[in-house]
Amino acid sequence: MPDRNINGTEHAWVEERLSAYIDNQLTPLEQAHLERHLRGCSRCQASLASLRWTVSLVKQAPAPALPRQFTLPVPVPARRAPAYGFGFARLATVLATLLLFAVVGVDLISRLGGGSVASAPPPAALSEVAKPTSIALGPTEPARPAQQAVSTSAPSVAPKLQAAPTTAPAPTLGVPPAPAAAPTTAPASTPAAPPAPAAAPPLTPTEMPGRGGGGPETSTADNTTKGAAATPTPLRSPAPARAPAGSATAATPAFAAGAASAPTATPVPPTATATRVSPSATASPPSPTPAAQALVQPTVAPPQPRQAETPAPVVEPVRVAEIGLFFLVIFFGALTILLRRRK
Amino acid sequence: MDEKAFILAAQKGDISAFNQLVRAYQTLIYRTAYRVLGEGAAAEDATQDAFVSAYRHIRAYHGGSFKAWLLRIVTNACYDQLRVKQRRPTASLDAMLVDPDNPAPGADRAAPESPQEFAERQELGAAIQRGLATLPPDQRVTLVLADIEGFNYDEVAEATGTNLGTVKSRLSRARMALRAFLVGQEELLPLRYRQKSG
Numbered sequence: 433m434p435d436r437n438i439n440g441t442e443h444a445w446v447e448e449r450l451s452a453y454i455d456n457q458l459t460p461l462e463q464a465h466l467e468r469h470l471r472g473c474s475r476c477q478a479s480l481a482s483l484r485w486t487v488s489l490v491k492q493a494p495a496p497a498l499p500r501q502f503t504l505p506v507p508v509p510a511r512r513a514p515a516y517g518f519g520f521a522r523l524a525t526v527l528a529t530l531l532l533f534a535v536v537g538v539d540l541i542s543r544l545g546g547g548s549v550a551s552a553p554p555p556a557a558l559s560e561v562a563k564p565t566s567i568a569l570g571p572t573e574p575a576r577p578a579q580q581a582v583s584t585s586a587p588s589v590a591p592k593l594q595a596a597p598t599t600a601p602a603p604t605l606g607v608p609p610a611p612a613a614a615p616t617t618a619p620a621s622t623p624a625a626p627p628a629p630a631a632a633p634p635l636t637p638t639e640m641p642g643r644g645g646g647g648p649e650t651s652t653a654d655n656t657t658k659g660a661a662a663t664p665t666p667l668r669s670p671a672p673a674r675a676p677a678g679s680a681t682a683a684t685p686a687f688a689a690g691a692a693s694a695p696t697a698t699p700v701p702p703t704a705t706a707t708r709v710s711p712s713a714t715a716s717p718p719s720p721t722p723a724a725q726a727l728v729q730p731t732v733a734p735p736q737p738r739q740a741e742t743p744a745p746v747v748e749p750v751r752v753a754e755i756g757l758f759f760l761v762i763f764f765g766a767l768t769i770l771l772r773r774r775k
Numbered sequence: 776m777d778e779k780a781f782i783l784a785a786q787k788g789d790i791s792a793f794n795q796l797v798r799a800y801q802t803l804i805y806r807t808a809y810r811v812l813g814e815g816a817a818a819e820d821a822t823q824d825a826f827v828s829a830y831r832h833i834r835a836y837h838g839g840s841f842k843a844w845l846l847r848i849v850t851n852a853c854y855d856q857l858r859v860k861q862r863r864p865t866a867s868l869d870a871m872l873v874d875p876d877n878p879a880p881g882a883d884r885a886a887p888e889s890p891q892e893f894a895e896r897q898e899l900g901a902a903i904q905r906g907l908a909t910l911p912p913d914q915r916v917t918l919v920l921a922d923i924e925g926f927n928y929d930e931v932a933e934a935t936g937t938n939l940g941t942v943k944s945r946l947s948r949a950r951m952a953l954r955a956f957l958v959g960q961e962e963l964l965p966l967r968y969r970q971k972s973g
Contacts, residue, residue, distance in 0.1 A: 451947035486954040494900040503794040
């Protein structure tokens with residue numbers, strides 16, 4: 433069948449609009465003109481049929497399966513702000529810890545490194561010697577260096593120190609033996625060297641081991657009874673307990689004196705004891721050693737310690753600070769952990 | 776589903792509401808991307824990029840067809856993917872993954888499909904995909920939207936950011952080119968999809 437529209441441009445015009453014709457997207461005029469052409473053109477009819485076939489195939493194409501969900505991830509809620517005060521608690525913990533270390537460090541240095549420092553506290557010890565009633569914890573510590581000093585210095589000094597306490601049971605040589613004896617030495621250079629046997633009593637106090645204990649307070653209370661009881665007690669017991677080998681003689685008296693100072697305090701005026709001690713100290717010329725000097729030197733200013741007569745502070749301020757800081761560290765540490773968990 | 780309510784909520788930053796929109800349109804968007812790109816992995820990337828971009832710019836949406844707005848975004852994402860693909864050409868061996876529960880929009884699913892029919896349709900799909908790959912991107916997108924997804928010309932024009940005349944001409948050229956390709960491959964098509972003789 434021959435085409436009515438042989439013009440190639442007519443075919444091209446129709447061909448271009450076949451797609452829109454399929455979708456009814458032509459204007460009425462265009463559609464009428466195209467349909468008129470199609471009726472007489474088998475070529476364009478075939479083209480239209482193949483185009484419809486193509487479109488139908490495309491529409492039958494299988495759809496791909498959805499591989500996964502494309503929903504966007506819901507953001508995780510922002511982290512809660514740190515609990516109020518967390519920073520402060522942490523800082524406080526750090527500061528308290530540092531301060532605790534500093535205080536403890538200073539305390540340790542003053543105790544260990546400062547052997548000479550041990551001679552410093554004598555004033556307090558003096559006061560105790562003068563007034564046996566007051567015995568603080570403090571003196572007990574300085575006593576060690578003193579003991580050592582005595583022991584190392586010369587055995588000669590030790591026995592004489594022992595002699596002193598004879599009448600007045602040990603308190604004189606008490607805790608800070610050296611300084612205690614010193615003040616009295618100067619004035620009381622009297623040859624009151626008491627009988628050797630009498631020296632025993634001061635060493636006797638069986639409570640020796642508890643020299644740091646509350647010897648002093650109890651002593652004033654029952655001085656009469658205890659004083660008497662103390663003296664007879666073992667002279668030997670303390671010695672083996674404390675004194676090792678060579679320095680036994682020296683060390684024991686010191687301890688004994690310190691421990692015994694309490695019980696015998698009231699009955700015997702401190703001065704008396706002092707005088708008796710003094711001779712021993714003075715009478716020991718062979719001990720020019722530094723230790724001995726350390727014992728004697730503090731004598732220069734004896735009266736000052738009297739201030740400490742009041743029922744002395746039983747606990748050193750350093751200790752109070754250490755304990756307080758320790759609890760502060762624990763408190764702030766716990767607070768920090770607690771607040772951190774709340775974050 | 777109240778699409779406007781979800782859109783408003785999403786514009787206020789409610790990502791859960793936006794995800795409701797994603798669930799409603801993800802199949803269409805992925806299918807379009809897959810048709811245009813012809814590769815599953817690239818289609819996934821384009822789809823994800825499209826939704827992320829849509830969420831970021833949802834405040835720029837001021838009414839109209841939300842579906843067309845989404846299609847325009849995914850179309851641009853597909854163009855980006857095609858540019859990448861041009862720089863690094865790869866031979867896609869992806870098999871056409873067919874979702875039995877989600878047939879092609881134009882397919883008549885009234886009657887259940889036999890395994891043979893299913894296999895034949897897979898062959899047809901592969902042939903069409905190869906034919907689409909021969910088309911320029913703009914024509915490909917237009918044909919996919921109009922013939923596969925069934926959008927009218929106005930919607931296609933809105934989705935591609937063009938006018939009606941451009942859609943007509945692109946679609947016409949795309950159909951002609953695909954017809955030429957399929958006619959050349961007709962012997963490879965299952966019998967029932969071939970043109971009737973005459």
